[in-house]
Structure formats: structure tokens, C-alpha cells
Amino acid sequence: MFGQSKTALITALYCRLSRDDELQGDSNSIINQKKILSTYAKQNGFLNIQYFVDDGFSGTNFQRPDFQRMIAEVEQNHVGTIIVKDMSRIGRNYLKVGFYTEVMFRERNVRFIAVNNGIDSDKQGDNDFTPFLNIMNEWYARDTSRKVAAVYRAKGLEGKHTSSHPVYGYLKDPDNKYQWIVDEEAANVVRRIFQMTIDGKGPYQIAGILQSEKVLCPSYYLAQKGVGNNKNKVFADPYRWWGNTVEYILSRMEYMGCTVNFKTYKKSYKDKNRRPAPKDKWSIFEHTHEPIIDEETWHTAQRLRKTVRRPDSLGTPNPLTGLLFCADCGAKMYNERGKGAHGLPRNNYICSNYRKHTADCTMHYIRADVVEKLILDALKKISRFAKENRDEFVHRMMESSSIQQDKEAKACRKQLEKSKKRAAELDTLIRRIYEDNVGGKITDKRFEKLSGEYEQEQSDLEKSIAEIRARLDCFDKQSVKADKFLALIDKYTDFTELTTPMLNEFVEKVVVHQRKKGPRYTFSQQVDIYFNFIGMVKPSETKSECTKDKIPAEHYVAKSTSFAALGQYLQKQKGPSISLTFAEVEKIIGKKLCKSAYKYAAYWYPAFNRPMSNVIYNARFDISSIDLKRCTLSLRNCPI
Structure with missing residues (x-):
């Protein structure tokens, strides 16, 4: 056989035991399997015996270590005979x-x-029933999987934890394995992670701080306590924190005292990897164990996580980023920072749709320091x-909250109808272009x-419709939480300076309206500030460039x-306006x-080092318009 003597080849005695097989008693134990196989091999004169053993592996899993080692020996032509107790030891997938x-x-x-099945490949008559045995073995695996899944689901629907181990910050109660208790040492780290998030730090910054x-x-900490999935792992660096570890901790609703079941699922019992389940399939049970993080802090952290804050040339990201929204198109405002004209710092916000030209919107320019002061x-x-x-x-x-919610709900319903109508139109358009x-x-x-364009628009509309419906549901359930706002005020004793934690805990959003022109190159601008728990208290209005008493005389x-x-020449003009060509200006x-x-x-607008415009x-004139093609300018008289 391939140049080797029969006695030199391995007689592989393969044993496998899964957790389900353990429940059936000693008949399928590894010791019992070895005894049956060794006795059979000796009685039938098989030599060069080697054991291949997989203990604790399911029959639907063919990536078992010793099974793969045995297959590698087969592929190298080192094996002459494979003996198993029964067909199910090889596996429970009839195709494989x-x-x-x-x-x-x-x-x-x-x-x-x-x-035990009486199967021997050297005896053709013994193999006729083999395919049926394989099918029966797979049916057994499928039936067992269904039973286990039914028990798992019943347990989950009762509000019991279905995970094998508690999340970092909790331990199993020694007296009740289904109950979690707070592990104060780890819980303090969790609280600190949430607080650093509210302080404006990102996951990777937090990970760097904890590591330093x-x-x-978490994995090493739990392993030291003898729990978790990495009890036997050797850690090269027990202090190594990763940004995605911090993100994972921030995303867990369990820290609010909730039990969250069915977050993942398998399409088939043959799948080895679980898939994320849609949120509407989750089962959430509140107040099942002591919370580590209060509800407000958790939701504030989720809101902050939605906004990417990247450091720029000035260092840390602006804490206002993610809070400012355009009043007309609803897009987030984009932060422009850096060195402006004459080396002066520039720190302002503009509508992101205007900047990217993705929607027909105006600039909505506003300085960051103006928003902070407001x-x-x-x-x-x-x-x-x-x-x-x-x-x-x-x-x-x-x-005020009742009136405000009624107004916003009406606007949401109007937008919902508009989006649904457009979605229906797109269905018709797609059908027409197909025909x-x-x-x-x-x-x-x-x-x-x-x-492609229609389908993309339709996809965007579906997301928008879902968001609007969620917002309307929120209106139906929301009540004023003035007492929580008062508790927040009591928490802060000093309001002389606006800090990042204050900003994130107090402010829900800031809606910026388009600026309105005033005399002498001034502007007025409405800014609506929405606070957490109480909404918009009162619209704020400011002169975003300079107020009337700050208008420079000259x-x-x-x-x-x-x-x-x-x-x-202009001082002699008495009319309300005057038009001049560039040639006339040159003559003057x-x-x-x-x-x-x-x-x-x-060039024609007043600014530093512009003598003509100044x-x-x-002379008490403002520029009304400039036409560079016709080389004309219109001036408006602005008497004191």
C-alpha cells in the first residue's frame, strides 16, 4: 500500500464525547470507548494502535483537534485502519x-x-445500511439542538440570564447562579469609563488612560477570579486595553440593571458562529439586578458615541460637535477650526449639507464662542x-413641555406623510423604468x-420613516422629568465656566437658524437650546457678529x-443710495x-488693512451689492 507494509500503518482508535453524550451516563464515556476499541483491536489482530480523543466536542463540529490530526495522518497515507465505537462518534452530519x-x-x-453498528468497509454487505445510520445520527443532533434551544428560550423569556458568564462588573451570586451581584472593584472601573465618556473622551483615549x-x-481580571472564557489563557500584557473593549462596555444595557436576552442567533444548529439579532427580537427585562450606571448616564453616553470627534491641528475635538443642528435641513453642523485670516484662530460651525453640497441649504454660520456663551x-x-x-x-x-411636544409631533407627522408618499412614488418609478x-x-x-439612485433614495427614506416613527412613539411615552433636571442642577454648584461634562449632561441639542442681515454689516441669529429632560425652555436670540452698541463708528x-x-465725495451725497462704476471710482x-x-x-467690504472699503x-455707506462682471457697486446710506 503506497510503498508501506501493512504492519507499519497506524490503527487509529477514535473516541469522541460531547456534553450531551455525558448526560446519557457511562456508556459513551471516553474510558468506556477506549476499552471497547482496544478489546476489538486485540481480538482482531490490529497492530500499531494509536488513540485519537476529542472530549467535550459536538458531533456537528468537524474542526475537532484530534479528529483533524487523524485526518492529517490519513492524508499522509500513514493510517491503515480507523475504528470507532459507532458511526455517531465520527460526526452527526450525514453529508460530511x-x-x-x-x-x-x-x-x-x-x-x-x-x-457497535457492525460496519466494516472491507465487507461490502455490512455497509448497505450506513447512509441511513448517518441520517439518523444527524437527526439525533437536530432533535437535541431543538430541545436545547427550547429550554434556552424558555429560560430567556422568564427573564433569567442566558449567558454563561456575567459581564465585567458583575459576578454570579453564590446562592443563586441566575442572579448577578455587583463586583465593586470592576464596577468602579465601569463607572469611570462612562464618566470619561461624558467628559468628552473617546474609547481609544479611555483605553490608553486605563492602560497607562x-x-x-477585563479578560485577565475575570481569569484571576476563575471566571470568564479566558481562564486558561496566557496574557502577554494583563494591562492591555483596547478601544473596542471600551465600546463593548459602553454598549451594554446590563449596567442599567437590565437582563437582555436573544441578542444573537444561529440560522442552523450546524452554524458555529452566532449572528447579531435585530433589536426588535431582543427580550429586555428591567430591574433584574442592581444597576452600576443610572439610566440618564447610560443614554448620554450612547448619544455621545454616535458622534465621531477627531482631533485636529488645534488638539482636542470641540466639545460642541454633535450637539449643533441646522434649523432648516436638520443636518449636523460641521466644525471649522484652524488659522484664519492674518493668523487669527478660526473656530466656527456651518451646515454640513451646505459644506458637502448634498442638499439645497445655506451656510448657517455661527462662531463656537457665541454658542458657548448662549x-x-x-x-x-x-x-x-x-x-x-x-x-x-x-x-x-x-x-411648556406639553405645548412643545404637540408642536414637534405635528411636524413629525407631516414629515412622515411626505416621506411615505415619496417612497410610494419611487416604487412606481422603479416599476416604470424596469418596463x-x-x-x-x-x-x-x-x-x-x-x-441604483432610486433604491438608495428609498433606503434612506425607510431609515428616515423608522426614525420619525420612533420619535412619535417617544412623544407618546415621554413625560417631563423636571425633578431629574433639578437633581442635575444640584450636582453642579459652579456655573461660571462651561465644562465638557456640563455640556454633555445638560444639553440635548442646539438648533441654529440662518443669520439675518442688519445695518452696518451686523447680523441677528436665533439659536434654540434644548436641555435634557425639559426640552427647549425659551428660544435665545443673539447678534452673532456684534450687537448694536458694539458697531464700530469708524x-x-x-x-x-x-x-x-x-x-x-460720498459725504456730500444726500440720497438713500448711490451706484458707481469702477471707472467712476477711479476718476474720483x-x-x-x-x-x-x-x-x-x-475687496469692497470693510476689514483689516482694506483702506478703500474702510x-x-x-463715510456712512454700506455695500448693497457688487457686480464684478459689469464693474459696478451699489451703496446704501447709513446715517447715524
Whole structure:
């Protein structure tokens, strides 16, 4: 046989025992299997015996260590005979068992014997019933899986924990294995992770801090206590924290005292990896064990996790990022930071749809320091009033919240109907272009492009509809939590400075409206601040550039400026407005304008080191419009 003597080949005695087999008693034990196989081998004169043993492995799993080691020996032509107690020891998948016994072993000239089933591949008559045995063995595995799944589901629906081990921060109660108790040492680390998240730190920053402070990672910590899935693992670095470990801890609802079952599932008992289940399939039971994190802190952390905050050239991300929204299109505001004109720092927000040109929206520009001041001023006023008039504050919040929710719910319902109508239109459009494609009216390439665009829009609409419906459900269930807001105010004693934790705990969102132009290049802008628990208390309005009393009377112009003649000319004009061509301006000042005057509209607006525009401003005129193509400018008289 392949150049080797029969006596030199291995006689493989294969034994397997799963956890389910253990329940049947000693008949399937490894010791019993070895005894049966060794006795059979000696009685029938088999030599060069080697045992291959897999203890604690399911028959549906063919990646068993010793089974794979045995197959490797078969592939190297080192095995002459394989003996098992019965067919089910090889496995409980009739297709795979059939492949090994009917194909591989035959091709490699390996004799296969199943003692209790009376099967011997050298005796053709003994093998007629083998395929049926394989099917019966697989049916047994499927039936066992169904029974185990039924017990697992019944246990989960009762609100009992279905996981083998508690999450980091809890231990099993010694007196009741279904009850979790708080492990204070680990729970303090969990509380700190949530607090650092509210302080504005990201998962990888938190992981770096914990690692630098030599805090034991969860897997090693649990292994030291003799629990978890890594009890026998050798850890190269017991202090190694990963960002995804922190994200995993932040995502667990169990820290609020909830039992969450059925978060994963298997499509088939043959699958070895579980898949994430949709959230609507989860079973959530509240108040089943002592919470480590309160509900408000957990939900605040989830909200903060949705916003990616990347450091830029100025260092840490702006804490306002993720809180500001455009009042017109609803998109998040984009933070622009860096060095502006003349090396001055720039830190402002604009509508992200405007920036990316993904929607027809305007800039909605606002400086970060203006938003911070508005929030801090509002917090000072609210906290002062709430502390001095607690009962009146609660009463007002109840009234304003009811009115506000009715208004928002009406807007949501209107948007929902609009989205549903558009989704129905897209179904019709997709059907029409399909018919046009079949009829040859449009090409396949055009059809693929249009159908792709329509399907993407439809997918976006479905997500939007789901979000709106969830929001409406929230309106139905939500009640004013003024008492929780008061508790939050009591937590902070100093409102002189707006800190990141204050911002994240107090503010739900800030809605920024488009700026409105005022006289002398000033703007007014409405900013709506929504607080956690109480919503929008009162719309805030500010002059985002400068208030009326801060309007500069004049801008600096050198006494010897060559543009003084234009200022003298404008001061003599009495009408409400005046139009001039660039040629007329050149005639008044007695020289040619520079190239920038013809190329950039900004040249004509007052700013640092712009003598021409500053002369116009000091003469009490504002620019109404600039037409660079026609080389004309319109000025508006702004008397004091």
C-alpha cells in the first residue's frame, strides 16, 4: 500500500464525547470507548494502535483537534485502519460523515470499522445500511439542538440570564447562579469609563488612560477570579486595553440593571458562529439586578458615541460637535477650526449639507464662542430660577413641555406623510423604468444607474420613516422629568465656566437658524437650546457678529490715504443710495484700482488693512451689492 507494509500503518482508535453524550451516563464515556476499541483491536489482530480523543466536542463540529490530526495522518497515507465505537462518534452530519467514510477513506485505502453498528468497509454487505445510520445520527443532533434551544428560550423569556458568564462588573451570586451581584472593584472601573465618556473622551483615549494607569483588562481580571472564557489563557500584557473593549462596555444595557436576552442567533444548529439579532427580537427585562450606571448616564453616553470627534491641528475635538443642528435641513453642523485670516484662530460651525453640497441649504454660520456663551447664560438663568422657585419651575416645565411636544409631533407627522408618499412614488418609478428597459426604451446601463439612485433614495427614506416613527412613539411615552433636571442642577454648584461634562449632561441639542442681515454689516441669529429632560425652555436670540452698541463708528484709515477723495465725495451725497462704476471710482480717486478690486468682491467690504472699503464705511455707506462682471457697486446710506 503506497510503498508501506501493512504492519507499519497506524490503527487509529477514535473516541469522541460531547456534553450531551455525558448526560446519557457511562456508556459513551471516553474510558468506556477506549476499552471497547482496544478489546476489538486485540481480538482482531490490529497492530500499531494509536488513540485519537476529542472530549467535550459536538458531533456537528468537524474542526475537532484530534479528529483533524487523524485526518492529517490519513492524508499522509500513514493510517491503515480507523475504528470507532459507532458511526455517531465520527460526526452527526450525514453529508460530511459520508464524505469521509465513502470517499476519502476509500481513496486512501483506509479500512473503516464501526464496532457497535457492525460496519466494516472491507465487507461490502455490512455497509448497505450506513447512509441511513448517518441520517439518523444527524437527526439525533437536530432533535437535541431543538430541545436545547427550547429550554434556552424558555429560560430567556422568564427573564433569567442566558449567558454563561456575567459581564465585567458583575459576578454570579453564590446562592443563586441566575442572579448577578455587583463586583465593586470592576464596577468602579465601569463607572469611570462612562464618566470619561461624558467628559468628552473617546474609547481609544479611555483605553490608553486605563492602560497607562495599570488597570487590569477585563479578560485577565475575570481569569484571576476563575471566571470568564479566558481562564486558561496566557496574557502577554494583563494591562492591555483596547478601544473596542471600551465600546463593548459602553454598549451594554446590563449596567442599567437590565437582563437582555436573544441578542444573537444561529440560522442552523450546524452554524458555529452566532449572528447579531435585530433589536426588535431582543427580550429586555428591567430591574433584574442592581444597576452600576443610572439610566440618564447610560443614554448620554450612547448619544455621545454616535458622534465621531477627531482631533485636529488645534488638539482636542470641540466639545460642541454633535450637539449643533441646522434649523432648516436638520443636518449636523460641521466644525471649522484652524488659522484664519492674518493668523487669527478660526473656530466656527456651518451646515454640513451646505459644506458637502448634498442638499439645497445655506451656510448657517455661527462662531463656537457665541454658542458657548448662549448655553452658559441660559444655564445660569435656569439654575438660578430653579433653585429659588423649585415648585414654580416644575409647573412651568410641565406646561411648556406639553405645548412643545404637540408642536414637534405635528411636524413629525407631516414629515412622515411626505416621506411615505415619496417612497410610494419611487416604487412606481422603479416599476416604470424596469418596463422601459424590458421594452428597449432605455439601455441597461441607464437602467442600472437610475434604479441604483432610486433604491438608495428609498433606503434612506425607510431609515428616515423608522426614525420619525420612533420619535412619535417617544412623544407618546415621554413625560417631563423636571425633578431629574433639578437633581442635575444640584450636582453642579459652579456655573461660571462651561465644562465638557456640563455640556454633555445638560444639553440635548442646539438648533441654529440662518443669520439675518442688519445695518452696518451686523447680523441677528436665533439659536434654540434644548436641555435634557425639559426640552427647549425659551428660544435665545443673539447678534452673532456684534450687537448694536458694539458697531464700530469708524475703521482705521491712514491720514495720508489716496482714497480720501472718495470719502469726501460720498459725504456730500444726500440720497438713500448711490451706484458707481469702477471707472467712476477711479476718476474720483485719481488713479487706477488694483487687480483685486476687479477680481474679489471681498475687496469692497470693510476689514483689516482694506483702506478703500474702510473709507466707504467711515463715510456712512454700506455695500448693497457688487457686480464684478459689469464693474459696478451699489451703496446704501447709513446715517447715524
